[in-house]
Amino acid sequence: MQLVFATHNRNKLKEVQVLFPKEIELLSLEDIGCMDEIPETATNLEGNAIIKANFVTENYGYPCFADDTGLLVDALEGAPGVYSARYAGEQKNADDNMDKLLLQLDNQTNRSAHFKTVIALNLKNEQLLFKGIVQGVITTQKKGGKGFGYDPIFMPKGYDKTFAELPISVKNKISHRGKAIQELLAFFKNHNHAIK
Numbered sequence: 531m532q533l534v535f536a537t538h539n540r541n542k543l544k545e546v547q548v549l550f551p552k553e554i555e556l557l558s559l560e561d562i563g564c565m566d567e568i569p570e571t572a573t574n575l576e577g578n579a580i581i582k583a584n585f586v587t588e589n590y591g592y593p594c595f596a597d598d599t600g601l602l603v604d605a606l607e608g609a610p611g612v613y614s615a616r617y618a619g620e621q622k623n624a625d626d627n628m629d630k631l632l633l634q635l636d637n638q639t640n641r642s643a644h645f646k647t648v649i650a651l652n653l654k655n656e657q658l659l660f661k662g663i664v665q666g667v668i669t670t671q672k673k674g675g676k677g678f679g680y681d682p683i684f685m686p687k688g689y690d691k692t693f694a695e696l697p698i699s700v701k702n703k704i705s706h707r708g709k710a711i712q713e714l715l716a717f718f719k720n721h722n723h724a725i726k
Contacts, residue, residue: 536596579650587652595651603643645706662709
C-alpha cells in the first residue's frame, strides 16, 4: 500500500520511514509531484494537520497522513506553538528560531516546555487524529548535531542530553512525533485490513 506523508522534509520522512511495516510504502509530497507549500492557516496544530492531509487527498487522491508539531514554552504562555516553524520569520530557519527563543528565555528560571505533535490520517473516507506529547526543558545553549528544528535546545524529561545529542533510535521512542507515530502504527496493526 502506498501512503503519503505530507512533508517536504526529507529528515522527517527518513525518521518516520524506519518505523513503518514493509507493506506500507511511504511517499513524500515530491514523490507524488506536489511541490506546493500547503498553507497552514489554522490557529491550532490539529487544524493544520487536517488542512495538509485534506489537500493531498482532495488534489492527488492518495491516502495520506500529515502532522503538525509545536513547541510550547510555559514561560511564554505556550509560544511559539502553532508558529514554531516560522517563529523568527517566514524563512523558517531553525537557527534563527532557536536564537529568538533563547533570547526570550534569557534570565527566565522557568524553562519548562513540551513538544506536541498531531497527526491527521485520511484513509478510506475516514479521518482519524493521533497525538503525542513529550515534556522537557529548554537548555541555555545549543548542544548536539543530530535531529532538526529545536532539537539542539530541547532536553526531554528524564534525560541529560538534548534531542540533538540522543541517538535517533532513542529519540523515536520518546519524542512527541515518535509517540504520535506509534499511535498511528498501532492503528494500522489493529486494523490490518486498512493496509490491504
